[in-house]
Amino acid sequence: MRKQRHQGSRLLAWLEQHGRHPAAIPALAALSVGDYFFPALPGQSSVIVLSLLQARRQTAIVLAFAIAAAIGAILLIALSSGVLAMLAQLPLSLPATPLWLTGQQLLQTHGILALAVLSIWPAPPRSLIVLGVMSGLNEAAIVLAVLIGKLIWFSALTTLIIKAPARLLRLPFVGKKLARWIANPDTRIEQ
Numbered sequence: 001m002r003k004q005r006h007q008g009s010r011l012l013a014w015l016e017q018h019g020r021h022p023a024a025i026p027a028l029a030a031l032s033v034g035d036y037f038f039p040a041l042p043g044q045s046s047v048i049v050l051s052l053l054q055a056r057r058q059t060a061i062v063l064a065f066a067i068a069a070a071i072g073a074i075l076l077i078a079l080s081s082g083v084l085a086m087l088a089q090l091p092l093s094l095p096a097t098p099l100w101l102t103g104q105q106l107l108q109t110h111g112i113l114a115l116a117v118l119s120i121w122p123a124p125p126r127s128l129i130v131l132g133v134m135s136g137l138n139e140a141a142i143v144l145a146v147l148i149g150k151l152i153w154f155s156a157l158t159t160l161i162i163k164a165p166a167r168l169l170r171l172p173f174v175g176k177k178l179a180r181w182i183a184n185p186d187t188r189i190e191q
Helices: 002-018 024-036 045-053 055-087 098-118 126-134 140-169 173-184
Strands: none
Touching: 002 024, 002 126, 024 045, 024 098, 024 126, 045 140, 055 126, 055 140, 098 126, 126 140, 140 173
């Protein structure tokens, strides 16, 4: 836990120093590719912070992180295809849990559309990608579904982050409280 907090504070320090620089977008997007393999990487939080620091570059943020998600999907497809090919050589059968069977049935019934819709959620669709490979879905279609889902998710997320503060300030009760909070730096929480 302590090491994770230290890495988080290092990331915050880096963002404080470089977060407004245009190169921060591709750098953090490249780092988020690893989110498909190491879930502790800061993919979503990077999008949030970059949206706050570089609101004018919303399109670049959305595209960079959606493409990073597609690259993560490509790497996961390659890894899972290789592992599945090796497992096919062994005389064993994989256990099928009810959740796994439900997911497989969903993908077989609705195909790539189900994968695209489920890719809209914030977390990378790791299990669905592997399940799609196991179900025999077209690998290029899997990547395209992830790309479309993440374009929708990151567009919605960045729009909310960029537009919400101004809209919240216009609300009768919340707006006044928020305006006072913004005006008084002593009430803010600092890391």
